[in-house]
Amino acid sequence: MMMISSHFRRRFAIDTFRRSCTVCQTDRGRLDRSYSNQRPCLIDTIQRINLSLRSRSSIHDKTHTTSLRYASSNTNGNTSTKDTEKPIKKPKKITTLSMAAKKRRGEKITMVTAYDFPSAVHVDRAGVDVLLVGDSCAMVELGFETTQPITLDQMIHHCQAVKRGAPNRPLLVGDMPFGSYEYKDVDIALKNAYRMVKEGGMDAVKFEGGSEARANTVKHVVEGGVAVLGHVGLTPQAISVLGGFRAQGRTAANARSLLDDALRLQDAGAFAVVLECVPANVATAITEALEVPTIGIGAGGGTSGQVLVFHDLLGMLSHPHHEEFVPRFCKQYARVGMEITNGLAQFKEEVESGAFPGNDYSPYKMSKREEEMFNELLENGSKDEGPSSSSLEDADESEQLNLYGNNKTDSR
Ligand SMILES: Nc1nc(=O)c2c([nH]1)NC[C@@H]1CN(c3ccc(C(=O)N[C@@H](CCC(=O)O)C(=O)O)cc3)CN21
Ligand SMILES: CC(C)C(=O)C(=O)O
Numbered sequence: 001m002m003m004i005s006s007h008f009r010r011r012f013a014i015d016t017f018r019r020s021c022t023v024c025q026t027d028r029g030r031l032d033r034s035y036s037n038q039r040p041c042l043i044d045t046i047q048r049i050n051l052s053l054r055s056r057s058s059i060h061d062k063t064h065t066t067s068l069r070y071a072s073s074n075t076n077g078n079t080s081t082k083d084t085e086k087p088i089k090k091p092k093k094i095t096t097l098s099m100a101a102k103k104r105r106g107e108k109i110t111m112v113t114a115y116d117f118p119s120a121v122h123v124d125r126a127g128v129d130v131l132l133v134g135d136s137c138a139m140v141e142l143g144f145e146t147t148q149p150i151t152l153d154q155m156i157h158h159c160q161a162v163k164r165g166a167p168n169r170p171l172l173v174g175d176m177p178f179g180s181y182e183y184k185d186v187d188i189a190l191k192n193a194y195r196m197v198k199e200g201g202m203d204a205v206k207f208e209g210g211s212e213a214r215a216n217t218v219k220h221v222v223e224g225g226v227a228v229l230g231h232v233g234l235t236p237q238a239i240s241v242l243g244g245f246r247a248q249g250r251t252a253a254n255a256r257s258l259l260d261d262a263l264r265l266q267d268a269g270a271f272a273v274v275l276e277c278v279p280a281n282v283a284t285a286i287t288e289a290l291e292v293p294t295i296g297i298g299a300g301g302g303t304s305g306q307v308l309v310f311h312d313l314l315g316m317l318s319h320p321h322h323e324e325f326v327p328r329f330c331k332q333y334a335r336v337g338m339e340i341t342n343g344l345a346q347f348k349e350e351v352e353s354g355a356f357p358g359n360d361y362s363p364y365k366m367s368k369r370e371e372e373m374f375n376e377l378l379e380n381g382s383k384d385e386g387p388s389s390s391s392l393e394d395a396d397e398s399e400q401l402n403l404y405g406n407n408k409t410d411s412r
Helices: 002-020 025-037 042-055 058-074 081-085 096-105 117-125 152-165 186-198 212-223 236-242 252-268 280-289 336-353 368-380 389-404
Strands: 109-113 130-133 171-175 204-206 227-233 272-276 294-297 305-309
Touching: 096 109, 117 130, 117 152, 130 152, 130 305, 152 171, 152 186, 186 204, 186 212, 212 227, 212 252, 227 252, 252 272, 252 280, 272 280, 280 294
Parallel strands: 109 130, 109 305, 130 171, 171 204, 204 227, 227 272, 272 294, 294 305
Antiparallel strands: none
């Protein structure tokens, strides 16, 4: 057990290095050779990697690891020889200021809601500007019927995973959950916002609503040093007041009051405002009236940017439980749910038929000699002397070498 877990840790170190250094051909080459020959021993390889890592400057360590994501997204995966010679610069962090600049330049802002490590890695790699850890997590990830039940602790747990997946480039915004910021005592909101930043690793927080009281809270939190994203229109946390997930601002008076809400949030210091489920003309008018950017969801094309939920835009929610929650404004850019269903069905079928794992996926072999000795042991019972300690070590090492490698080319 100990051996396996330390093996996994070591393997993880290699894996990270391999991923982070696809630009650095020399070291990658060394690793590839050691894999294809299955010699020299893995530990030797790791020691060489550690030495080589230690001898690099911290700038290399930081820039190299993080920039690779961007090497792939910004250059369509083509790393030229030139790229291999100098470390690529650390990707530039998206900030509240760069978002404002985008609006001024007429460039659209992209935002995706995601809740965990692997999705955050994907969103980061795609070069999306803002990653929202939305409280829609309650519905999409945890299976609740509304966003209301999720707690601050649960939100922070998801924020931490997202932060690990996208630590550098996208602006990370954490949704303040229902019940964590609505009180007259605005210090409660500020304290909870600090938790999202300190514990969750978020760059900013999002509050729903644009009343005077809410704007007062936003002002207090911004003064406390936490950037705030506003959110008006359909504010799902208020579902029991709104009577359902319904579009907002569909009468002239309601649309006017949405504009007032958005202006209030801007005056309170919000760096941008989400407009959810409002008619396109209303969203356009609000966007033109505000200096700060607007991010639309179900609000037409006139906003400064667009946000969709990761699972929605990738068509991951073909599961019947989710289907009832997929709103009409959602375009599906992939059919991941179908792929998941098909993959699982095939796995089940192949296990039941015996086709999996077969020879191809049973990679761990004994040498002929060990096999013969083992068969003898089986025949003679267990009273014989076991193998010598040196042959045990050999076996351990060869097991480690075989666990991931064999002679297969690593396709990652
Ligand atoms: N998966 C998911 N995606 C989301 O975008 C999302 C969530 N969950 N959960 C939190 C909120 C809730 N959202 C929703 C949920 C449902 C509708 C919806 O059913 N809208 C109706 C409009 C009803 C009307 O006419 O007013 C629709 O038909 O699209 C809209 C937004 C957006 N958010
Ligand atoms: C839909 C977006 C704006 C959101 O609030 C969420 O994902 O929770």
